[in-house]
Amino acid sequence: MNIFSSLITGRIVATVSALVVILVGGGAGIWQLNRAEQKIRLGESLTAKLQMPVLKANADSLNLEQAGERRILARGRFIPAEAIWLDNRPRPIPEGGTGTTGQSGFYVMMPLKLDGQDTVLWVNRGWAPRNNENRIELPPVKTADEMVTIEGVAFPHPGRVFELGQKGDAKASPRIEQNFDLALEAQSHGWKQLPFIVRESNSAKNDGLVRNWPSPTSGVDRHYAYAFQWFALALSGFLFWLINGLMKYRRELVVNGDRV
Structure with missing residues (x-):
């Protein structure tokens, strides 16, 4: 043997x-x-691009390649009736910050009609908590009626989660979705829109939303x-x-x- x-x-x-x-x-x-390596590379890329000059959505003709991970300044009016609430999103906690990281809620996606243009820019306005007892009872979020100026960072999408089945009804109210599809929104609304979303950065704004966005290297x-x-x-x-x-x-x- x-x-x-x-x-x-x-x-x-x-x-x-x-x-x-x-x-x-x-x-x-x-x-x-x-x-971990992907997050480190993304963090390095984002840090470098954030040092570059701010792009202006109202004045510049921007595509995703030009605007990706760059700071964007946009002026316009929000269209709250077309808001999309992205479900199952964890509360954003910055590196070294405090809070309930396991708390689930919504990303509030809202179109911004750009001033002086027929173009729409989708904005991830921030995170809002979910009512665990009644999913469709949405948290109070303040939206200005007047013209606003927002600043944020451009991304291809607000992040994706695992999704079972078909997307919800685009005419439902409120629209609670798992994921966000820019091309589908342009098709369903028939409007012209920029080929990226902007994640709003102002964490001091008192509108009921949380914008303490963590670094891409968070979780390495x-x-x-x-x-x-x-x-x-x-x-x-x-x-x-x-x-x-x-x-x-x-x-x-x-x-x-x-x-x-």
């Missing part, structure tokens, strides 16, 4: 099970490291911790398989009368 037969061919089920654990643990650990340490746990699982699976195999091999040597 050689050690190869004892460890592998004589324990096919155990070997395959250990291999699955190692592959799953190693793959998940690598994925977590990649997610958590990804490293998860990666360690997954790699530890993979290593534990390998060691368990190896130690049990060696013990089986030693027992077989004793049974066969070989010297251990």
Whole structure:
């Protein structure tokens, strides 16, 4: 009886099970490291672009490539009747800040009709808490009737969450959605709109919304911790398989009368 037969061919089920654990643990650990690296690169890119001059939505002809992750200044009137409430969004807590990070609520997406133009800019105005007992009872949010000037950062979308089934009815009131689709909104409303959304930055505005947006690198340490746990699982699976195999091999040597 050689050690190869004892460890592998004589324990096919155990070997395959250990291999699955190692592959799953190693793959998940690598994925977590990649997610951390993506967040670090995004944070570096955003930091660099925030140092660039502010773009003006009313004066500049902007596309997503030009405006992405840049500061945007826009003047216009909000259209509160067309607001979309994005559900299942965690309360934004900045790095080192305090608050209930597990609290779920809404991102309030509202179109801004640009002053002097027939163009609409979708604005993520901020986060509002959800009524856990009655989902469609929306929190009070103040919206100015007059012309306003907002400043924020341009993104392709407000972030996506896992979604089951079809999107809700665009004519429903209130419109509570899981995700936001710029192209779909342009098609359903038939209006001209800029090809990006702006996440409003003013956290001092007293309108019932929270805008303490965290850094893109928020959670990097958590990804490293998860990666360690997954790699530890993979290593534990390998060691368990190896130690049990060696013990089986030693027992077989004793049974066969070989010297251990």
